[in-house]
Amino acid sequence: MSPRMRLWLVAAGGAGLAALLVAACLDLPRFGGDRHPCGDRAVEASLSRHTANTVASVTFDQRAFDTLGEMSILFAAVLGSVVLLRQTRDEHRARPEPAAVSRPVRRYALLVLPVALLTGLYVVAHGQVSPGGGFQGGVVAATALHLLYLGADYRALERVRPLAPYEAGDALAASAYLVTGLAALLAGSAFLANTLLPYGTFNTLASAGTVPLLNAAIGMEVACAVVVLLAGFLDQAVEIVDEGESGERHDDPGRPGKRERP
Amino acid sequence: MTTLTHVLPYLVAAWVFLAGCYGLATSRDLIHAVGCLSVCQAATYVLLLAVGYRDGATAPVFSDLAPGSRPVVDPVVQALALTDVVVGATVTALLLALVVQVAKRHGTVDPDELSELRG
Secondary structure, eight states, X not given: OOXXXXXXXXXXXXXXXXXXXXXXXXXXXXXXXSOOHHHXXXXXXXXXXXXXXXXXXXXXXXXXXXHHHHHHHHHHXXXXXXXXXXXXXXXEEOOOOOOOOOHHHHHHHHHHHHHHHHHHHHHHXXXXXXXXXXXXXXXXXXXXXXXXXXXXXXXXXXXXXXHHHHHHHHHHHHHHHHHHHHHHHHTTSOTTOSOSSOOBSTTSSSBSTTHHHHHHHHHHHHHHHHHHHHHHHHIIIIIEEETTTSSSOOOOTTSTTOOOOO | OHHHHHXXXXXXXXHHHHHHHHHHHHOSSHHHHHHHHHHHHHHHHHHHHHHHOBTTOBOSBXXXXXXXXXXXXXXXXXXXXXXXXXXXXXXXXXXXXXHHHHHHXXXXXXXXXXXXXXX
């Protein structure tokens, strides 16, 4: 299909879709309206289970089963990325050269690293009380580790980040979520129902029943998943090169599946 | 005028979605296409948060707010937006991994040059 033809097709389809979307928008409840039956009931349920952060209550209590699916998507995506970004037969690993880092960058990165790591853990731990939770805090904690790459070099990052434990941690955290759900089942309630633990004192760390446990499991899973994902991409960028590329580069056009450099 | 302000956030969501679709259709670079898909996804965040908004309301977090003292926005759609962000991030990661492999195997990331099938 020629680019011009394709543009016409997109214009026609886009115009139709735009018309339908505008018609749908005009029929939606008005923006800022006061009628939110689902939200009101969610707030009520959250308060009855002593969860100050209503969003955490929705995610890890009322919709805990959906979060299990969400976690599985994350797990499957990490698995897929690890398979896609593996070292293939016609590639080998080059030892990354230590790069010069300017001193302010190094100093700032190493100063912020522990603060960022602690912030991530804080956000995970306070998920049931204040905005945040496992997903957000896990990303912050995993990102904090990568400040080492900015501040020092790739080998320093690899020393604090042996991949195997993080891969195992990802799987362990995912099973911890499942086990918490099954524990509720064994205790004579429904799968992932928040009936296992006492609801505790409102607005303290030990409140909201199983929400902190699920939060911790998700926090660990997300942190490990982000570390493993970024490691896959960073390995591709820094370490993995084609055969023969590190020494003199020789092109071998006869071989399929070979990177072609212009 | 009031009708416009009542539907404007929804229209913004629709516009962002269509802008992403246009980018996807005319993309000459797979990494750009993955970015456009993220733009499409960003439209759903706008839509979800617009659906949950309530005039004069605050965040649905009661750590420093007495329950019932102020209206709060809908927490259900906020949790949905959270799910949306997570799924969007994983999809982006998986697609970028695919782009890395395409670039290696075919030496190009232009979708128009990827018409041939190769091992």
